Amino acid sequence: MSRYNPSVIEAKWRKYWEEHKTFAAPRLPSDMPNNPEGKKAYVLDMFPYPSAQGLHVGHPEGYTATDIFCRFMRMNGYAVMHPMGWDAFGLPAEQHAKKTGIHPRITTEKNIANFRRQLHALGFSYDWDREVATTDVDYFRWTQRIFLILFNAWYDKDQKKARHIDELPIPDDVRAEGDDAVRRYLDDHRLAYQIEAPVNWCPELGTVLANEEVVGGVSERGGFPVVRMPLRQWMLRITAYADRLEEDLADLDWSDSVKALQRNWIGRSVGAEVDFYIGPQEKFEDWKTARANATFPRKSGDNALRVFTTRPDTLYGASYMVMAPEHPYVERLTTAEQKNVVEEYRRQASFKSDLDRTDLAKEKTGVFTGSYAMNPVNGAKIPIWIADYVLASYGSGAIMAVPAHDTRDFEFATLFNLPIKQVVAPTKESNASSEEVALMKTAFTEKGVAVNSGEFDGMATEDFKALITERLEKAGLGRKTVNYKLRDWLFSRQHFWGEPFPLLRELDEEGKPNGVVIPLEPSELPLDLPQGVAFDATKHSPEPPLENAPEEWLYVERNGKKYKRETNTMPQWAGSCWYYLRYLDPKNQDNFVDPEIEKAWSPVDLYVGGAEHAVLHLLYARFWHKVLYDFGLVSRPEPFQRLVNQGMILGEMEFTGFQSEDGAWISAADVDVDKQGKAVRKSDGAPVNSVKLAQKDVGKSGENYTLAEEPTIIVLGKSEKMSKSRGNVINPDDVVAQYGADSLRLYEMFMGPLEAVKPWNQDGVNGVRNFLDRVWRMIISQEFESDALNDAVQDVEPNEEQNRILHKTIKAVTEDIRNLSYNTAIARMMEFANFFSRESIRPKSTMKTFVLLLSPFAPHIAEELWSMLGANQTLAYEPWPKWSEDAIKESTITIPVQINGKLRARVEVPADADAQTIEDAALAEKKIAELLDGKTIVKKIVAPGKMVNFVVKG
RNA sequence: GGCCGAGUGGCGGAAUGGCAGACGCUGGGGAUUUAAAAUCCCCUGUCCUUAACGGACGUGCGGGUUCGAGUCCCGCCUCGGCUACCA
Helix, strand or coil: CCCCCHHHHHHHHHHHHHHHCCCCCCCCHHHCCCCCCCCEEEEEECCCCCCCCCCCCHHHHHHHHHHHHHHHHHHCCCEEECCCEECCCCHHHHHHHHHHCCCHHHHHHHHHHHHHHHHHCCCCCCCHHHCEECCCHHHHHHHHHHHHHHHCEEEECCCCEEEEHHHCCCCHHHHHCCHHHHHHHHHHHECEEEEEEEEEEECCCCEEECHHHEECCEECCCCCECEEEEEEEEEECHHHHHHHHHHHHHHCECCHHHHHHHHHHHCCEEEEEEEEECCCHHHHHHHHHHHHCCCCCCCCCCCEEEEEECCHHHHHHCCEEEECCCCCCHHHHCCHHHHHHHHHHHHHHHHCCHHHHCCCCCCCCCEEEEEEEECCCCCCEEEEEECCCCCCCCCCCEEEECHHHCHHHHHHHHHHCCCCCCCEECCCCCCCCHHHHHCCCCCCCCCCEECCCHHHCCCEHHHHHHHHHHHHHHCCCEEEEEECCCCCEECCECCCCCCECCEEEEECCCCCEEEEEEECCHHHCCCCCCCCCCCCCCCCCCCCHHHHCCHHHHEEEECCEEEEECCCECCCHHHHCCHHHHCCCCCCCCCCCCHHHHHHHCCECEEEEEHHHCCHHHHHHHHHHHHHHHCCCCCCCCCECEEEEECCEECCCEEEEEEECCCCEECHHHEEECCCCCEEECCCCCEEEEEEECHHHEEEECCEEEECCCCCCEEEEECCECCCCCCCCCCHHHHHHHHCHHHHHHHHHHCCCCCCCEECCHHHHHHHHHHHHHHHHHHECCCCCCCCECCCEECCCCCHHHHHHHHHHHHHHHHHHHCCCHHHHHHHHHHHHHHHHHCCCEEHHHHHHHHHHHCCCCHHHHHHHHHHCCCCCCCCCCCCCCCCHHHHCCCEEEEEEEECCEEEEEEEEECCCCHHHHHHHHHHCHHHHHHHCCCEEEEEEEECCCEEEEEEEC
């Protein structure tokens, strides 16, 4: 074997690693030989959804990055936990079942087998004995167990932690009402609770869709109509953890941008709740007196409409109020004259999807209820409207509108001719033009100084906010409140292919659920999905498919009572909320993870995955983890210490030119897109054809790409997301077949920084393959069918220069791996290979060290070269090479000499030369002397070891 | 609209405030070869200039700080991602 042949050596080494269980992680880090203090690295990839399409080049990007890190850490003596598994529940398998009748489990297992084969082919150092799939009954048994923990928990706001529901104090008045009231009270406080919530039902697809699967009122896939209808749903009380989820971000090694994303999503805002009086006008003063003698009530009561505002300082400017169309007070507050319009408006609003309602392009809408409220601070009588720009699900579902200082209210008030009253004046520091503000041309939303606010005039916004909140609180009219954008988590899906809820719903004599829900005992788990459920493509109701489960599964009798199983299933997120724990102890039959093992390996030291999971998955998993933490089931409050998002890999750069019907080129600058999304000529709207161009036909002029032949014709050059429809998808299997897995791994890491978005370039794969070929030739003899080392590889000590280059390479590669700067690490190794390929004597020890450096990146070729260099076992646990600073030091260095900051010459000086020596050398340089002749040196800057700069005059 | 990120050769990209463009791709030239593949060597930011040399300009735009700015500060522009009436 004289030529580098990846297909042979890659298969060989994969087999070796598998047979020797080279990458098996020990039960505990300290179980590993020579690791008494239990140094460990838990390195985790976001596990994939095993789609029918198979692996995509985006997957190996993150997986290679973590694999390199793992291999590096092993060689540094760490016990490494590096598992892989499958996030295998999901709608595609269920849709496939509807079309073909094939059970989702069969489809899923087939897809997993394909993914597993593809990942194996890339030589990742996973401990495959720890593989889990969220669809395994033995796995979701514990997902169900954790759900029971949530179900049996309430959140104690004082202790700021979850506690068992048995410890929830029951108020006396509730207890007095009897067992049923107590039961309802408990259910209202559980971390898992039920509500009626609208779902997106798509009759055509026969399924309920998530909000993100509905675009513009139709399904994302297929474009079928979607209707919203209320359905009983399970919710998880993630909002109880909002503050902790936000605060605990501080200690995590995550990028600021992901932290910011999570903070925005949680959306904490501090403000005040304020009650506006809506009772009979003559009783206003009585009401105020009553309120002043009591504390601010938990609920507003029938005589008041509660609002949330972050700007209580603008209370004097409230000129109307708005309720969400779904607000419970709407009916009561609608007068007889307004009844018809209000009802019609509510009906229209109910048809609109969340997306339609938030379509900002659209004008605001709303109707007057006919009623008025009284401003608690000045008794002003203001009209109450309903409008869908106010959301029922945020704050109290109603607002006080201050059009002078809120852009949305301003728009609405302008449209409906409602009064606009200025109560905040801009200061000198304000960005807004005071002229525009004075002319009421725009809302002034910044901080400023109070005006038209009675006794508070002249106060700065922040001071006024604090003061008025305090006054309102004393008067029983309001209180300081914190609100979150984060909503509770809708945790049920009307799908078959998900974890069944371990819950039973009690039935009354007529066989209807009576509202009592009891959990299964842990000993009754797992609750598997039933056999023999027909996959019906023509489902006519949004009821869950499990409603059609066989009766022996669906109905249960217990203590003489009849129960029906919960037929909703859990969302796909559920399984991914805790998989990192199961990997640690995947076969445990008594617990989801042994606490000793959990404690030893936690937390995940490095977690790598796509940015699309920066919010939901990570927030949900952190939430579950904190619940487990509150119950002492995990040892740390946060699961993922360091997080890195790999950037997306785009398709190859594509050039597009435009031609008119007669074949004449049209510059892209003269092409427009018409309403149908078709390209047309700007001047006359004539149709235009897009033509794909080869790179050689394209040139560049200034900022623009142009036709090489006709530089006046501008063409478009762009890299797009890979997609089947665009036809620019790269299949990793093909790349492996053509170049080898090591080349694919190396290329993906060489493309650029891990976190950057980068376009694919097939020639680049060829480039790294050339590098591996060169490394091979550097060490292995090129003689036909020879297995020998290259004659240049000899058992000698490296000379000084060779040694310096070796140590520089060790240092650079080591530091780059620590920073995950793999692209530059590879560049340094290329320089090494370029240098040593030209050396006629290549010390064997140097070659061996280099092979170790290369091994995390290209493990197959490295193992092969390692064995050719004389080893008889894997290099996976060889000590990582160390560098010596002394070896790197050069005796002389070249220093740039600048005059007025411009490079004019270079001088050679001893590496440790002091400032004076360097200055003298610079002044002695012929060219510098010439340039300085006749000039006055105003200043000399000498940075020893770096540079010299003379500032001159004249 | 808000938040985040990015603008450096033909392309991907490199550069603790100190020699801009490492490394790779592409393109060009040469060596080797009967020829090709493979391999090896040289050149490859723009402009001016030379026999050789040499010089000017150059990191999206405009300012600033500094002896010195791709890097720091202020103001813009463009592109990408996320988010979207959250009171």
